[in-house]
Amino acid sequence: LKPSDFITHLDGKLIYGGTLDEAVDKMRGEPGSPIRLTIFRPGRDEPFDVTITRAIIDLKPVDFEVKDGIGIITVASFSADVGSDVAQAMKGIRAKLGGKNPAGLVLDLRQNPGGLLDEAVTLSDAFLDKGTIVTQRGRYARDNESYAAQPGDLARGIPIVVLIDAGSASASEIVAGALQDQRRALVMGERSFGKGSVQTLLPLT
Numbered sequence: 001l002k003p004s005d006f007i008t009h010l011d012g013k014l015i016y017g018g019t020l021d022e023a024v025d026k027m028r029g030e031p032g033s034p035i036r037l038t039i040f041r042p043g044r045d046e047p048f049d050v051t052i053t054r055a056i057i058d059l060k061p062v063d064f065e066v067k068d069g070i071g072i073i074t075v076a077s078f079s080a081d082v083g084s085d086v087a088q089a090m091k092g093i094r095a096k097l098g099g100k101n102p103a104g105l106v107l108d109l110r111q112n113p114g115g116l117l118d119e120a121v122t123l124s125d126a127f128l129d130k131g132t133i134v135t136q137r138g139r140y141a142r143d144n145e146s147y148a149a150q151p152g153d154l155a156r157g158i159p160i161v162v163l164i165d166a167g168s169a170s171a172s173e174i175v176a177g178a179l180q181d182q183r184r185a186l187v188m189g190e191r192s193f194g195k196g197s198v199q200t201l202l203p204l205t
Contacts, residue, residue: 114170
């Protein structure tokens with residue numbers, strides 16, 4: 001399935017006129033049970049059916065694999081402990097290569113909407129020996145903050161490519177920008193979302 005696909009039928013029954021929540025409720029069911037989706041895709045003349053199996057989805061913020069001697073780390077969001085999860089992923093990549101360093105590293109931040117600023121700083125710092133990661137400026141001088149990298153490169157100097165797309169936002173852009181500014185990584189993909197702000201929640205009476 002791709003972005004812009006339309007789901008028109010569930011198990012042959014037309015879904016039309018209801019809310020998104022109602023459609024989602026109909027799609028949900030017992031793990032292991034199948035459901036048939038009818039898909040209309042712009043650019044194709046005829047709709048087509050896809051049968052999927054329901055399952056409990058365990059969302060991992062960090063995943064990794066090794067392909068042709070290259071380590072690939074996918075970061076889906078910047079939730080708590082992402083920095084340490086990436087460090088574990090690097091250990092896993094080396095373990096798969098028999099203790100050797102990969103020839104290069106791909107950091108996949110596509111469709112990553114962001115999350116915790118601290119985790120973005122931690123992840124950037126993991127691959128940087130020095131330099132400014134990000135600076136924050138607010139309405140008051142007390143809000144101004146600068147985050148600098150500490151010595152120690154988790155990837156031990158191997159080439160890094162960061163993948164981004166239009167869904168890469170906020171913390172993803174901080175990481176991509178920091179690694180690019182310090183000439184540590186090459187950024188490839190599409191123009192990112194463009195959210196260069198940090199927000200603070202203020203309680204209201």
